[in-house]
Amino acid sequence: MSIRKIIPSGTLLLVLLSHSVRGQKTSYKFDFGPGKVASGFTQILPKDGYSREKGYGFDFDSKVVGQDNGGQQGLTTDGVSSKLPFYFSVAVPEGNYKVTVTLGDAKEATLTTVKAESRRLMLENVKTKPGQFITKTFIVNVKDRKINDGTVVGLKPRELTKLDWDDKLTLEFDHHTVLNALEITKVADQVTVFLAGNSTVVNQDDEPWASWGQMIPRFFKPGVAIANHAESGLTLGSFLGSRRLAKVLSVMKPGDYLFIEFGHNDQKDKGPDAGAFKSYTNRLKTYVSEVKKKGGIPVIVTSTSRRSFGPEGKIINSLGDFPEAARKVAAEEKVALIDLNAMTTTLFNALGEEKSLKAFVHYPANSYPGQDKALADNTHFNPYGAYEIAQCVILGIKEQKLGIARYLVNDLPKFDPARPDDPMVWKWPESPKSSVVKPDGN
Known part of the structure; x- marks a missing residue:
């Protein structure tokens, strides 16, 4: 299935929210399947593909089947499912959206993982028994290129x-999902945690690449x-130069956070x-200064370690003075520090030289379409590695006693970087799109 999109022109990307016909509506209720439609909901049948005119529908050639369980229970009388990952998209303006999904089947057990946008992990391995239905709610941030001053x-x-x-x-549903209903509403009462960084932070679109920034939503309610x-290949300077900090500041509210992780590419x-x-x-x-001016809370994050084992079989520092410089700035500016460099060093040492390959993009030839050569990258992570590092960040949030710690999910996994999850046990449902092209970055 192809999920490459045709991007609208720069003019359309800059359409003001108040004047966008498709962007005016910020609340939707969808009832999936051919059965009885719940009051106040819009029915979605398997044939309802996405169109720009309609503004919602199944996307990227997703193929789903509908099922009608009968009965009078509203949302749970029917649903849609697929043996493959499937996508559903809704045209909405920039902002934070509360998303509620109703999942389950009258006759079969189901298993659901939900990713949003560029493979951001929202829900992980949600299970229902036959006859059981469950609702789950999460928050998705939608952003656009526009900055207040017209740039x-x-x-x-x-x-x-x-x-x-x-x-x-856009939502991606994986495993054996039976989707009964979907509700999407724009909300203004969320604490927004902005991430500034490089390829170790960015939402990676393509398998098998991944970064901690796209895994961390799973851990927040x-x-x-x-x-x-974040974006691959960036430095503190190029993040500024491409007006990304200006964009963040243009939508930041007092009490919001900016997590800042750079260093890999700054070496160059x-x-x-x-x-x-x-x-x-x-x-x-x-x-730090600009975020404080906005009433925001800056958090400095030291750079993730590379998979750089020395002769003694332990990680050696390949980032020079950059982690120490970040620590020094945090101390001088009296802001929170998450020492991801130290935690990932512990993590990779715990895995060991051989097993740590399972955390990075190391795959033999022909593991993915068009991959005629082996992939061997000691900087960029695969989904398992990204997930483990996201848990390191969560540990740092707890240790630093940041206010957002109170929003961590109730089923937060226990984690110690010295005792990582077993990569042979941890499972990830792969998304359809893959690439053999290494992300920009050092």
Whole structure:
């Protein structure tokens, strides 16, 4: 199934929300399947594909079947399912959206994982027994390129086909999902956690690449929205230069957060002021200052370690002075520090040189379509590695006693980077789209 999108022109991307015919509506209620339609809901049948005119529907050639269980129970009388991942999209303007799904089947057990936009993990392995129905609610952030003063975020060519930057909210349903109902409502009462970073943070569209920023939504219940503005290959300087910090600041509310993780690509900066204790330090302080001016809460995150094992079989630092510079800025500016560099070093050492391959993009040839050569990348993570690192960030949030810790999910897994999840047991339902192209970044 192809899920490449045709991106509208820059003019359409900048349409003001109040004047967008498709963007005016910010609340939807959908009842899936051919049975009785619940009051106040719009019926969605398997044939209802997405169209720009309608503004909602099954997307990317998704093939689903409808089932009618009979009865008079409203939303649970029917549903849709598929043996393959399927997508449903709704055209909405920028903002945070409360999404509620009703899942289950009258006769069969179901298993559901839900991803949003560019493979952001929202729900993981939700199970129902035959005859059991369950509702789950999560928050999805939708962003656009527009900045208040009429300028736009400078996107890279690869971002023009990303689900993160289009004009829809897209949900992907995996495993054996039976979807009964979907409700989407724009909300303004969420604490938004903005993410600024590089390829170790960004929402990666394609298998087998993944980053911690796209896994972390799974660990929060409503009350927190994750707005990931990271992009592969960026430095503190290029994030500024492409107006991404300006974009974040334009929509930040007092009490919102900005998590800042850079360093990998900053190592490549050239010039008389380049270096961890020069331009990197000065720019990091600029981020902190600008966020504080908006009433926001900056959090400095040290760079994830690379898979760089030394002769003794232990991780050696390949990031120079950059982690230490980040620690120093956090101490001087009196802001929270999540020492992801230290935690990932512990994590990879715990896995060991051989087993840690399971956390990175190391795959033999022909593991994915069009992959005629082996993939061997010691910087970029696969979904398992990204999930483990997201848990490191969650641990840091708890240790730093950040206010958002009260919104962590009730079923939060116990985690210790010195005792990582077994990569041979952890499972991820792969999305249909894959790429052999390494993300930008060092």
